[in-house]
Amino acid sequence: MTDPLFAYIDPGAGATLAQLALAGTAGLAAIGKLRMNKIKNRLTGKVSVDSESEPDVPSDESAATE
Amino acid sequence: MIEPGSFRDPTSRVFYDAGRVFRGLSHEAAEVDAEVRSSGLMNDLVSRGLFVDNWIVNDVTPPSGVSSVSVIESERVPLVTYPAEWPFSILKDAALATLDANLISLERGFILKDASAFNAVLRGVTPVIIDVTSIERFGERGIWTAYGQFCDHFLAPLMLEAYAGIPIHRTLRSRTDGFPIGDLGRLLRGRSGFRKGVLSHVRIRNFFENRAAGMETSERRDVGKATLARPAIVASIQKMRGLVGSLESCAPSTWADYESALPYEESSIDEKDRFVSEAAVKAGAKGLAVDVGANVGRFTGILAEHFDLVVGMDNDPGAADGLYDTVRRSDFTNVTPLVVDMTNPTEAFGWRGKERAALSDRLHPDFATWLAVVHHLCLGIGIPLDEVVEQIFDFCGESVVEFVAADDPMAQRISATRSTDLAPYGVEEFEEYVARRGVVLNKKPVSDTRTLYHLKGR
Structure with a gap:
């Protein structure tokens, strides 16, 4: 695993998803393990009204610690 | 004197003393560096001419503000040059050297944590990597953190010259972060939009960049945790190597047959x-x-x-x-x-x-x-x-x-x-x-x- 202490380069969410998508079945499987209810909607363009209007609200931060 | 361009990696700052070039390493960087040396990887990268020669020194004190857990001295390259000053083939060879260093590192459980074209300079005529502390542990699973940076710094300007005839000294001039992939997507239209690698590394990347722009923090964090097995990363980098190796400049030259x-x-x-x-x-x-x-x-x-x-x-x-x-x-x-x-x-x-x-x-x-x-x-x-x-x-x-x-x-x-x-x-x-x-x-x-x-x- 990459040590976060040294991750001074931000790989970026878009570039990471592109890298996964280009890595064949292993990458697609990795995308499949992501929380697809949100991300899949983003990828297909189906965006919920709530998440679009408040993209970075504090409740998101707490959700991320789960 | 501390090198003003080395602030991006706080675990390893470059400084100069009496014409010699050093890096002061933090505790974490020193630990990884010791592993890289004991694994034989550093020797391998230096002997293949991919990294400049470098060694640990014990009698040099870094300037104030620079970590000193370990100090590395590097071979001094007589002239530092920048990517926008290189012709196409040098940027291409620097890209291949970066990919080769990654593949060799992955064999030993490491990977390069960045892929900045500024990490390479010319030793005479040969591109060589000077950032000797740009290696991190990889293990069995991880992500090629520097994928996006590699595309911006190397692939995008090379594609632009190979597919649209726009020379890299124009696209990289005064840029510290390569050429934006979004701009590349707009420039590669018509037939050039169907050339090798454009769908994969320009269109698909743009698609995900656009989608990611609207992602919430929690979603971004999820993406940040995604990993691939080492063989999948190796295969991706080998494929990238094939793509870069296939690119040839099509920029017109005024004086080449002068x-x-x-x-x-x-x-x-x-x-x-x-x-x-x-x-x-x-x-x-x-x-x-x-x-x-x-x-x-x-x-x-x-x-x-x-x-x-x-x-x-x-x-x-x-x-x-x-x-x-x-x-x-x-x-x-x-x-x-x-x-x-x-x-x-x-x-x-x-x-x-x-x-x-x-x-x-x-x-x-x-x-x-x-x-x-x-x-x-x-x-x-x-x-x-x-x-x-x-x-x-x-x-x-x-x-x-x-x-x-x-x-x-x-x-x-x-x-x-x-x-x-x-x-x-x-x-x-x-x-x-x-x-x-x-x-x-x-x-x-x-x-x-x-x-x-x-x-x-x-």
């Missing part, structure tokens, strides 16, 4: 060879020489027989690429081909305008040649002759300069559409301006319209 169209008799070229060679010997023939307007490098080669390092610079990337190809196939290892427009050399740029230094602060030649250049600057571009002479002496204290009279066939050709209302341009004026700054050590006419001067500043 040598064959020179308006000289063979005998006058021999005289020029002799004059340059004798001047080089008289100048002491050591240190760094620059061949300004090198074209495909006829006189660069003569200088390379005398000086420790010769920079052959031309504003035409096709000419510099041709010189790179010639040198790679020769026995010379002390020639660095660069794409530099002498009317607009690289300025300082980046964070606080100091992250990357101006060419004039990096390049300090001991000897220079300006062969068949002055008339291009004066008659072709319109720079006054006295300005050009000032620049010749500011650039280097000792030079060989060719003065081409206005009635020379080539001078006539480049000024054919220009008004005759130019600043004074003649051999008398040239010698008058030279006398203000220096002396003529030697002078030799090589044709009715061309004269060579060996000049030395006061």
Whole structure:
């Protein structure tokens, strides 16, 4: 695993998803393990009204610690 | 002195002391560095010529503010050059060196944590990586953190020159972060949009970048945790290597076949060879020489027989690429081909305008040649002759300069559409301006319209 202490380069969410998508079945499987209810909607363009209007609200931060 | 461009990795800062170059490492970086050395990876990367030689030193104290858990000294490369100053093939070879270093590292459970084109410099003619602490642990699963950076710094400018004919010195000039993939997507339209790698690394990347722009923090964090098994990462990098290796420049070149169209008799070229060679010997023939307007490098080669390092610079990337190809196939290892427009050399740029230094602060030649250049600057571009002479002496204290009279066939050709209302341009004026700054050590006419001067500043 990459040590976060040294991750001074931000790989970026878009570039990471592109890298996964280009890595064949292993990458697609990795995308499949992501929380697809949100991300899949983003990828297909189906965006919920709530998440679009408040993209970075504090409740998101707490959700991320789960 | 701390290197102003090394702030991006706080675990490893570069500093200089008495002409030597060091890195001060934090506790975490020192731990990884020790593992990299004990695994044999560092030796492997250095012996393959992918990394500069480097070693741990114990008797050097870093400046205040720099970690000192471990201090590494690196071989000093005589001239630091930037990606926008390289012709296509050098950026391509630097990209391949970066990918090869990744593949070798992955074999031993490590990976390069970044893929900045600024991590590579030219050791003579060969691209080599100077950021010796850019290695991190990988293990069995992880992500190629530097994928996006590799695309921006290497793949995008290479594709733009290979598929659209736009040379990299235009797309990378004054950029610290490569060429934006979104802009590349807009530029590669029509047939070029279907070339190899565009769908994968431009369209798909753009698609995900656009989608990711609207993601919430929690979603971004999820993406940040995604990993791939090592073989999948290796396969991706090998595929990238195949793509980069297949790219060839299609940028038009003005001067690449200039040598064959020179308006000289063979005998006058021999005289020029002799004059340059004798001047080089008289100048002491050591240190760094620059061949300004090198074209495909006829006189660069003569200088390379005398000086420790010769920079052959031309504003035409096709000419510099041709010189790179010639040198790679020769026995010379002390020639660095660069794409530099002498009317607009690289300025300082980046964070606080100091992250990357101006060419004039990096390049300090001991000897220079300006062969068949002055008339291009004066008659072709319109720079006054006295300005050009000032620049010749500011650039280097000792030079060989060719003065081409206005009635020379080539001078006539480049000024054919220009008004005759130019600043004074003649051999008398040239010698008058030279006398203000220096002396003529030697002078030799090589044709009715061309004269060579060996000049030395006061």
